[in-house]
Amino acid sequence: MFLEINPLVLPDIGLVFWNTVAFVGLLVVLGKFAWKPMLKAISDREQGIEDSLAKADKMKADITAMQNENEALLAKAREERATLIKEAKEASEKMIADAKDKAKSEYERIVADAQVAITQQKNAALTEVKNQVGSLVVDVAEKVLRRELSNKAEQETYIKQLADGVKLN
Amino acid sequence: MALRPIKSILALCLSLFILLQPTNILASEPAAATAEHANKEEGSFNVTETILEHIKDDHSWHLWGHTSIALPVILYTPQGFDVFSSEKLVDEHHEPVVYKGKFDYKLVEGKTKIVNAAGEVDVAASKKLWDFSITKNVASLFISVIILLLVILTAAGAYKKTGVTSAPKGLQSFMEPIVLFVRDEIALPNIGAKRYAKYMPFLLTIFFLILTNNFLGLIPLFPGGANVSGNIAFTMTLAVCVFIVVNLSSNKNYWEHIFWMPGMHWSMKLFLAPIELIGVFNKPISLMIRLFANITAGHILVLSLVCLIFIFKTVYAAAIAVPFVIFIFLIELLVAFLQAYIFTMLTAMYIGMASEEAHHDHHPAGEGADKELAHH
Numbered sequence: 102m103f104l105e106i107n108p109l110v111l112p113d114i115g116l117v118f119w120n121t122v123a124f125v126g127l128l129v130v131l132g133k134f135a136w137k138p139m140l141k142a143i144s145d146r147e148q149g150i151e152d153s154l155a156k157a158d159k160m161k162a163d164i165t166a167m168q169n170e171n172e173a174l175l176a177k178a179r180e181e182r183a184t185l186i187k188e189a190k191e192a193s194e195k196m197i198a199d200a201k202d203k204a205k206s207e208y209e210r211i212v213a214d215a216q217v218a219i220t221q222q223k224n225a226a227l228t229e230v231k232n233q234v235g236s237l238v239v240d241v242a243e244k245v246l247r248r249e250l251s252n253k254a255e256q257e258t259y260i261k262q263l264a265d266g267v268k269l270n
Numbered sequence: 271m272a273l274r275p276i277k278s279i280l281a282l283c284l285s286l287f288i289l290l291q292p293t294n295i296l297a298s299e300p301a302a303a304t305a306e307h308a309n310k311e312e313g314s315f316n317v318t319e320t321i322l323e324h325i326k327d328d329h330s331w332h333l334w335g336h337t338s339i340a341l342p343v344i345l346y347t348p349q350g351f352d353v354f355s356s357e358k359l360v361d362e363h364h365e366p367v368v369y370k371g372k373f374d375y376k377l378v379e380g381k382t383k384i385v386n387a388a389g390e391v392d393v394a395a396s397k398k399l400w401d402f403s404i405t406k407n408v409a410s411l412f413i414s415v416i417i418l419l420l421v422i423l424t425a426a427g428a429y430k431k432t433g434v435t436s437a438p439k440g441l442q443s444f445m446e447p448i449v450l451f452v453r454d455e456i457a458l459p460n461i462g463a464k465r466y467a468k469y470m471p472f473l474l475t476i477f478f479l480i481l482t483n484n485f486l487g488l489i490p491l492f493p494g495g496a497n498v499s500g501n502i503a504f505t506m507t508l509a510v511c512v513f514i515v516v517n518l519s520s521n522k523n524y525w526e527h528i529f530w531m532p533g534m535h536w537s538m539k540l541f542l543a544p545i546e547l548i549g550v551f552n553k554p555i556s557l558m559i560r561l562f563a564n565i566t567a568g569h570i571l572v573l574s575l576v577c578l579i580f581i582f583k584t585v586y587a588a589a590i591a592v593p594f595v596i597f598i599f600l601i602e603l604l605v606a607f608l609q610a611y612i613f614t615m616l617t618a619m620y621i622g623m624a625s626e627e628a629h630h631d632h633h634p635a636g637e638g639a640d641k642e643l644a645h646h
Contacts (some may be wrong), residue, residue, distance in 0.1 A: 116407050127474045136449075
């Protein structure tokens with residue numbers, strides 16, 4: 102038989118037996134005390150890394166969300182400030198405008214009052230002037246009438262004199 | 271000036287080597303016939319015998335010169351166990367002698383046989399003799415088992431000590447990439463993510479046992495030197511274990527593909543069934559022969575190159591032989607890893623094929639497993 106010819110391809114029962122013992126023993130011992138804990142530790146570590154990465158991602162997302170929230174709050178605050186400023190500005194402008202209006206109307210009223218007073222005083226002065234002119238005219242007329250009666254020439258001189266004497270104040 | 275003689279010697283050696291090649295082949299027939307005779311002559315050198323002596327198993331472990339370790343001989347005979355030291359089987363000149371235990375034992379071509387009173391081999395009685403001796407290969411195997419237990423249990427213990435979260439250190443960081451390699455490159459793609467975990471201890475043990483014995487076989491000095499992974503008994507045992515595991519993990523789908531290939535004409539089914547059935551046995555046998563042949567061939571190659579020095583009977587032959595030996599040794603280092611990888615990979619592939627679940631369209635196992643992986 103071929104197997105008998107070449108001693109290299111003829112398996113020895115001794116080595117087969119001891120090898121089976123060694124292999125099965127190794128498989129049982131290493132399987133229980135080495136490979137299982139080792140593979141478990143490796144997969145635990147991988148799981149841990151995966152979890153940590155997921156956690157980091159979640160934290161990152163949380164931080165981004167927080168930042169977004171902050172930004173939104175800030176934007177809102179900014180907007181509010183702008184509105185407030187705008188409102189204040191409007192209010193002050195209104196106040197100024199009101200004040201201006203009021204001042205204007207007051208000024209107008211004062212001017213109108215003054216005009217009324219001026220008109221009244223002017224009228225009063227005119228009336229007085231008229232009265233004085235009237236009385237002067239009456240006086241002059243009386244004196245003229247008296248002189249006319251006596252002398253014609255003199256009369257005219259006199260009228261002229263009177264007329265010169267009449268100076269409207 | 272000094273280079274010149276060396277150059278000429280190199281040229282001479284090379285031309286001699288080339289010239290001797292055909293004559294060696296031609297001379298091999300008569301050389302084998304006269305081998306026994308030649309061996310008796312003082313100072314003669316038989317290459318085949320020397321190489322075979324290094325490759326074969328032995329009852330004692332030769333260290334150097336005339337020093338060797340005697341190993342226990344354990345024999346199971348029809349009259350029970352017989353245990354004695356292997357040095358009782360040889361005399362002071364390392365020639366086999368008869369040892370009288372329950373029977374008369376004598377080493378014939380390295381094997382223990384029962385001899386009769388006249389010193390001739392009793393073939394009928396020898397057939398009933400079971401040799402469970404701790405031979406050189408068994409002892410080397412035990413050394414590799416001890417190394418594996420020490421290294422791997424230490425590495426595994428480190429996880430308990432330092433916890434899971436810290437980075438691996440020392441032995442642990444040496445072991446972990448290899449374990450991850452077996453898991454990610456061998457088990458996961460071939461068996462699939464669903465079932466791979468169950469087979470990891472088996473695959474890892476096979477991988478490390480082959481790897482350690484391959485490396486130990488490459489060490490020429492004491493703890494190594496035995497040719498365990500290049501021994502057919504070793505590879506056969508592993509192949510039988512693979513055969514058992516593959517068939518235990520097989521499912522209905524696997525056997526259906528063997529005996530009644532779906533999607534084929536009935537005549538093709540009848541034709542394919544015996545071929546597929548041969549394949550069931552062929553796969554582990556190919557594993558057995560591949561590992562045995564690769565490792566043995568590597569050892570023979572290295573030894574042949576070293577033997578060149580003794581064939582030419584000049585130390586200058588070392589100028590050619592030693593660089594070649596170093597080159598082959600480096601290749602053997604690669605082969606040691608490669609064969610462990612291939613054996614484990616094919617084992618994983620066979621397990622994957624046997625336990626693959628039915629698909630609607632028929633993929634090869636690897637592709638199916640890959641797809642499965644891609645889904646996860």
